[in-house]
Amino acid sequence: MNDKSADDMTDTDALRDELRKLRRINAALMDRVERSSDMAGNAFSMFETAISLEAMVRERTVQLEDALGKLAKANSDLAAVNAAADAAQARLRDAIESINEGFVLFDADDRLVLFNEAYLGFWPELTPHIRVGMEFSEIAQLAAKIERPLGSVVAPDRWVSERLARHGIADGGHVQALSDGRWVQINELRTSEGGIVGIYTDITEVKAEDARARTMELAERNLILQSTLDTLSEGVCMFDSARQLSAWNDALGRLLGLGDDVTRALTCHDGLLDWCRRGLNMQDNGCLDWREEEARGGPLSQLCPAGDRRFEIRSTRTAQGGFVFSFTDVTDMLSAQAALRETAETLERRVSERTAELLSVNKQLGREVAERRNIEAALTQAKIAAEKANLSKTRFLAAASHDLLQPLNAACLFVAALGDRRLALPTRALVSQTATALESVEDLLEALLEISRLDAGAIQPEISHFRIDQLLQTLNVEFTPLARAAGLTLRIETGEIWVVSDVRLLRRILQNFISNAIRYTAAGGVRVTCEVEGEQVRVAVIDTGRGIAENQQALIFEEFRRLDTRSQGKGLGLAIVRRAADMLGHRIWLDSAPGEGATFAITLPLGKPVDEELGKSIATPRDRTMQGLRVLVVDNERQIQSGMRTLLEGWGCEVAVASGEADALGQFPEGGRPDVILADYHLNDGETGDKVITRLQAHFGVPVPAVMISADRGEPLKAQLAATNTPLLNKPVKPAQLRALLRTMLP
Numbered sequence: 067m068n069d070k071s072a073d074d075m076t077d078t079d080a081l082r083d084e085l086r087k088l089r090r091i092n093a094a095l096m097d098r099v100e101r102s103s104d105m106a107g108n109a110f111s112m113f114e115t116a117i118s119l120e121a122m123v124r125e126r127t128v129q130l131e132d133a134l135g136k137l138a139k140a141n142s143d144l145a146a147v148n149a150a151a152d153a154a155q156a157r158l159r160d161a162i163e164s165i166n167e168g169f170v171l172f173d174a175d176d177r178l179v180l181f182n183e184a185y186l187g188f189w190p191e192l193t194p195h196i197r198v199g200m201e202f203s204e205i206a207q208l209a210a211k212i213e214r215p216l217g218s219v220v221a222p223d224r225w226v227s228e229r230l231a232r233h234g235i236a237d238g239g240h241v242q243a244l245s246d247g248r249w250v251q252i253n254e255l256r257t258s259e260g261g262i263v264g265i266y267t268d269i270t271e272v273k274a275e276d277a278r279a280r281t282m283e284l285a286e287r288n289l290i291l292q293s294t295l296d297t298l299s300e301g302v303c304m305f306d307s308a309r310q311l312s313a314w315n316d317a318l319g320r321l322l323g324l325g326d327d328v329t330r331a332l333t334c335h336d337g338l339l340d341w342c343r344r345g346l347n348m349q350d351n352g353c354l355d356w357r358e359e360e361a362r363g364g365p366l367s368q369l370c371p372a373g374d375r376r377f378e379i380r381s382t383r384t385a386q387g388g389f390v391f392s393f394t395d396v397t398d399m400l401s402a403q404a405a406l407r408e409t410a411e412t413l414e415r416r417v418s419e420r421t422a423e424l425l426s427v428n429k430q431l432g433r434e435v436a437e438r439r440n441i442e443a444a445l446t447q448a449k450i451a452a453e454k455a456n457l458s459k460t461r462f463l464a465a466a467s468h469d470l471l472q473p474l475n476a477a478c479l480f481v482a483a484l485g486d487r488r489l490a491l492p493t494r495a496l497v498s499q500t501a502t503a504l505e506s507v508e509d510l511l512e513a514l515l516e517i518s519r520l521d522a523g524a525i526q527p528e529i530s531h532f533r534i535d536q537l538l539q540t541l542n543v544e545f546t547p548l549a550r551a552a553g554l555t556l557r558i559e560t561g562e563i564w565v566v567s568d569v570r571l572l573r574r575i576l577q578n579f580i581s582n583a584i585r586y587t588a589a590g591g592v593r594v595t596c597e598v599e600g601e602q603v604r605v606a607v608i609d610t611g612r613g614i615a616e617n618q619q620a621l622i623f624e625e626f627r628r629l630d631t632r633s634q635g636k637g638l639g640l641a642i643v644r645r646a647a648d649m650l651g652h653r654i655w656l657d658s659a660p661g662e663g664a665t666f667a668i669t670l671p672l673g674k675p676v677d678e679e680l681g682k683s684i685a686t687p688r689d690r691t692m693q694g695l696r697v698l699v700v701d702n703e704r705q706i707q708s709g710m711r712t713l714l715e716g717w718g719c720e721v722a723v724a725s726g727e728a729d730a731l732g733q734f735p736e737g738g739r740p741d742v743i744l745a746d747y748h749l750n751d752g753e754t755g756d757k758v759i760t761r762l763q764a765h766f767g768v769p770v771p772a773v774m775i776s777a778d779r780g781e782p783l784k785a786q787l788a789a790t791n792t793p794l795l796n797k798p799v800k801p802a803q804l805r806a807l808l809r810t811m812l813p
Contacts, residue, residue, distance in 0.1 A: 081133045081140070088126045088133075168250075168266030174259055176202045188250055188266050189213055202233055202262075214245050236262045241269070249273040288313075289529075300392045303328075307387030309335040309356065321377075321393050322346065327601070338391070348372035353379045356389065369396070376400050527568035527650055531673035534596055534603065535560045537573060541594075545580050552584055555591030563596055564673035565603050571646045572670070576605065578643050579666045583609035587663075598672060606655075606667035614658040692808060693718035698733065698740035700724050700758055701775075702750045710744065713801060726750060727758045731765060739766040742811055747776035747783065756792065771811040775799060 159180070162169040168185035172178055178200045186193045191212045196205065206229045209215065210222040218225035232240055232254070239253035249272075253265045291313060295302050301318030305311055311332050319328045322341065332338050335356055342348040353368035365382040378394040542558045549556035565572075576594075583592040590610030597604050647654045647668060658664035697719045699710045707723040714721045722740065724730035726749055734740065743762060745755035759772045774787055777797040787794050793807060 170264045172262045300394045304390045346372040534565045558594045560596035566671040566673040579607040587611040603670045608665045610663045613660045695719045696741045698743045700745040743772040
C-alpha cells in the first residue's frame with residue numbers, strides 16, 4: 067500500500083512540472099507576437115508565424131488538458147489509498163486493543179509507534195506521560211522514577227541500564243516484579259524493519275502458585291525431619307548458622323528436664339549452654355562449645371557427668387554452618403556395667419571354693435536362657451501372625467467395602483432417579499424408606515472403611531493452626547436441624563480461639579461426639595464449650611442424657627459397642643474417635659454417671675493466629691440448566707451405567723454410556739464430542755479412568771471437562787487426580803453433589 071502511494075505521488079509531480087513548462091512556452095510565444103513592430107514589411111511572415119503559433123498553442127493545450135486529467139485521476143487514487151491506509155490502521159488498533167496482554171511497538175529508531183490500553187495498565191502512573199514518538203529510554207527512566215519497580219528501588223540507574231540492555235537484545239522474554247506486587251513477563255522481538263514489538267503478560271497468579279508449591283514442599287520436608295527426630299530415643303537439637311534453635315524432638319525435653327515447651331529455655335545456643343552447665347551442672351569439657359575453627363571437622367563425642375546422671379553427648383557441624391547436638395542418658399547403662407564388674411570381681415574371689423556351685427548355676431542359667439529364647443521366638447511368631455491377621459483384616463475390609471460400594475452406588479442412583487419423578491404418596495414413602503436404608507448401609511461401609519484406613523495408616527494428619535470457633539459454628543449449622551427435630555436445644559459456647567490439629571480429623575471427632583449426644587438424649591439439650599487451660603484448649607460436649615456407668619465407659623470406645631440397642635447407631639463412631647485421637651496425640655475425656663448425663667471432651671494444643679485470608683478464593687458457580695447437556699458415562703458395571711443414565715436423563719441430560727475407551731469412541735461420530743465425561747477409575751482389563759480421559763481428550767482435540775468416580779479413598783489417588791485438576795467423587799455418588807459439580811462445569 068505504501069509503494070503504490072509513492073508511485074502516484076511521483077507521477078503527479080511529473081505532470082505538474084510538464085504543465086509549468088507548457089505555460090512558460092505559451093507565455094513566451096504570446097509575448098513574442100505582441101512585441102513584433104514590423105507589421106507592414108513582414109505581414110505575411112507574421113501571418114505564417116501566427117498560424118504556427120496557433121497550431122503549437124492548440125497542441126500544447128491538448129497536452130495540458132491531458133496532464134490535468136491525469137493529475138485529477140492521481141489525486142483521486144491518492145485519496146483512496148489514504149482512506150484504505152486509515153481503515154487498515156484502525157483495524158490494527160482494534161486488533162491490539164482486543165488482546166488481554168499489553169502490546170507496544172517501537173520503530174527502528176526505538177521510538178514509540180503503537181500501544182494498547184493493557185500496556186498502560188502495567189504503568190498506571192505513567193499513563194499521562196506516555197505519548198507516541200517517545201524513545202524507549204525515556205519510558206524506562208520515567209518507570210524507574212515514578213512507578214519504581216522492585217529492582218529500581220535500591221539502584222534505579224542500574225535498573226534502567228539493565229532494562230535498556232535487555233530491550234536492545236530483544237531475543238526472548240524475562241520476568242519483572244512491579245511495585246504493586248504484580249509480576250509481568252516481557253517478551254520482546256525484532257521486526258523485519260528493525261523495530262521492536264513487546265508483549266506484556268501478567269503472571270502474578272503463576273508466581274503465587276509456584277510460591278505456594280515451594281512452601282508446601284518445604285513444609286513436607288520439615289514434617290519428615292520432625293517425624294524422623296521424634297522416632298529417636300536420644301534427645302536431639304539443631305541450631306542454624308545464626309545459633310538459633312531450628313529443630314528438636316520430644317526426647318530432648320524429657321532427658322534435660324525442659325518439659326513440653328523446649329523453646330522457653332533453648333531459643334539459642336547460649337540458652338543450651340546456660341541450661342546444661344548452670345541448670346544441670348553438666349561438665350561437658352567443651353563438647354557443647356560452638357567450634358568455628360572446625361567447620362569441616364568430624365563429629366565430637368564426649369561422656370559428661372551432670373550431678374548423679376551421665377550423658378553421652380555428640381556434636382556435629384552441618385554443611386550450612388550450624389550444629390546438631392545429641393544427648394543420650396547412659397546412667398543406667400554405666401550403673402549396670404559397674405554392677406557387672408563388681409559381680410565379676412566377687413566371683414573371681416570365690417571361684418576356687420564355689421566352682422561346682424557356679425557350674426550348676428551356669429547350667430541352670432543355660433536352660434533358662436534357652437527356655438526364654440524359645441518363649442521369645444514363640445512370642446515373636448505370635449506377634450507376626452497377629453500383625454498379618456490384622457493387616458489381612460484391614461485389607462479385607464477395604465476390599466469388601468470397595469466391592470460393596472459398587473452395587474450400592476448403582477442402587478443409590480436408581481433411588482435418586484425415582485425420587486425426582488412424580489410418584490404416588492405410598493410409592494414415594496417406599497422410595498424414601500429405601501433411600502434411608504441405603505444411607506444407613508453407606509454410613510456403615512464408610513465407617514468400616516475409615517477404621518480400616520486408620521488401622522492401616524493410610525490417613526496421615528495434616529497439622530495446621532486454625533480457629534476452633536469457626537469449625538464449631540459449621541457444626542452448629544449442621545446439627546441444629548437434627549437437634550430441633552429431636553426436641554432438643556444445641557448451644558455452642560466459644561470465643562475466637564486458635565488450636566493446632568488436623569482440621570479434618572478433629573471435625574470427624576466432634577461430629578461423632580455431637581451426633582451421639584443428640585442420639586442418646588431424650589430431653590433437655592446439648593451444650594458445646596471451648597475453654598483455654600494454660601497451653602491447652604479443652605473442647606467438651608455436654609448432654610442431659612441418661613448417663614454411662616463407670617464399668618461401661620471403656621467399652622463404648624470398642625467397635626460395635628452400643629449401650630442402647632434401640633438407637634440407630636452402628637457402634638463405630640467412638641471407635642473412630644479413639645483411633646483419630648491416638649493418631650493426633652490428643653487426649654479424650656469422659657465424665658458421666660447414670661442419670662447425670664455425659665461429658666465427652668478432647669484437649670488440643672493452643673495455636674497461634676495466622677493470616678485468615680490465605681486460601682479463601684471461593685468461586686460461586688452460576689446456576690445454569692442442564693437441559694441438553696451431553697454426558698459420557700464410562701463404567702464397566704451395567705447396573706451403574708443404567709442408574710447413571712436414568713438419573714441424568716431425569717435432569718434433562720443427553721447420556722451416552724460406555725464400558726471403556728473403544729466403546730466410548732464409538733458413541734460419537736467424527737467431529738462429535740460430549741460436554742462432560744464421568745469415568746470410573748477401575749475399568750476392565752487393568753484399564754483406568756484417568757488414562758481413558760486423557761486419550762479421549764486427545765481424540766476430541768479439546769480439553770473436555772471430566773469427573774473421576776471411584777470407591778478408592780486412598781491418598782495416592784487423590785494426589786494423582788489433584789495434579790491434573792480432575793474432580794473426584796467417591797462411591798456411592800450423592801446425586802445432589804453430582805448435580806452441583808455438573809453445574810460448575812457447564813459450557
